[in-house]
Amino acid sequence: MILANFDDLRYSSHFEHYDRMGVFGGNVESDKYFRQQAHEMHYLNVVDPLMNLQFPILDLQYEINDEKAKNHLLYGAVKRSRIIWSAYREFYSIAPPNRTAPLTGEEPFDVDRALNDIYIQSRGLLDNFAWGMLYALHPEKVDSTHPNDIGIFSKKFAKLPKLSWLNEVVPEFKNWEKGLKLRRDSGAHRIPLSVPPSVVDEDGAKARSILLTDWQKASADHIAALSQKHPEEEIEKLEKIAESFKSRLDNLGSFQCLMVQDANSQPVPIYPTVTEDVGYLVQLVSILVERLKNTLDQAASKV
Template structure:
């Protein structure tokens, strides 16, 4: 699930200095294989969570696993599949208005659910394995990277293992929090060169004239030509002033890190249930 692995295998050996077209092809290959790896790992985690939910869990812990963890994993998986079907790594065509709306909805859903998933794991652990003090803690203090679970003697070792993801979790919050509270994440539909802008203005004026003359078929042709102008910019952002993120490998890497966290947590649950001790 680490992009660097795919880059070393599918891109690095074939890159040629000064040959942009060649290099872009192999970089896109490495990005696509990274997507496959993350998607497969995510599917495996969903299946494992389903299995865990059928075991002898505390009723409250089971509720958070079944209706929190599993729901979010499935929503992330669905949104990621639909997002990448519209914007694969090698896409250059501009987005239609409908596609732009769809990818923005999927992108915001993924980032909101990623942090929600981490909280669902924390609550599952707190009620499945937590001490009375942990269960009685302020609900706002229950989190995988907060002190309450770290102080719990049963969960301490797991929390120390998860500490390696704390910096990543802060980065995800920077991408997610504006989406939830201020400006939603956005993928620009296209980037236009000065020549594209001039052509867009020309086509728009012709379309307006065709509409006035009730030449509706010609009007539609001109608008379709206008919509084809430009090149997709594979970036996402909240505000035009930044920060700006590359779609790939950022998005699958964030999902991949959440999957790694899930593997740690779900392995801990499996190994520490009474029936497996």
């Protein structure tokens, strides 16, 4: 069961759609708008296939007898696909491609959590799928196969007779897997991926420093007035002053749709990077489901 037109999972397909319409004419604002439209269409063409990814995996339970294989596929891969879908939707709702207002309040924390969930769970889903295939097709090899060799992209894993078809599937996804691994491993083992709430120029940085000092002083004055039980009217006035500085501080600069891995790394555009990564995941897992099902059917027909 193919879940989507794989071309629609690529950003280039949607960019080329607008390009064929002749809308990119060199006007900076107009070109930016239509690129954002292409990013939005890309997201919409990935989010539903991502949601539907769980169903063909669930159907594998009727083909598989091994309980450990079912556990990895149903309680591992399926659950992870749902987490990715939820995180992907939350991420997009907070940081769509046309957003310019800085992230405020809980948004920076929510968007960072969703971003890291996408990458950590994507790698986990592929790991669960590999273990599920091993238990389903080669249960006799589980104990003799080193855990580090159990993986969709492992050359040793693809040497197992009933998994040799991985050599046909994997090459197309090699470059994607390198990027996915880089982003996932950073988030899981080193510095989590993050999205800058806003970007400011040199003047904005100076203004931020001044506003931060003003806000800290106003907040301290407000807390002191509370602790010393000043008149209610004075306390409310100081609170409003502190809130005013905080609001100006939060809204300084603009949101740029970038993500970073650590303080010394170059920012990476969120779009199409994240949506492209999720699209490749949907495509790869769709193919894995089909090939696993075919292999199981062939084995059953020989019994």
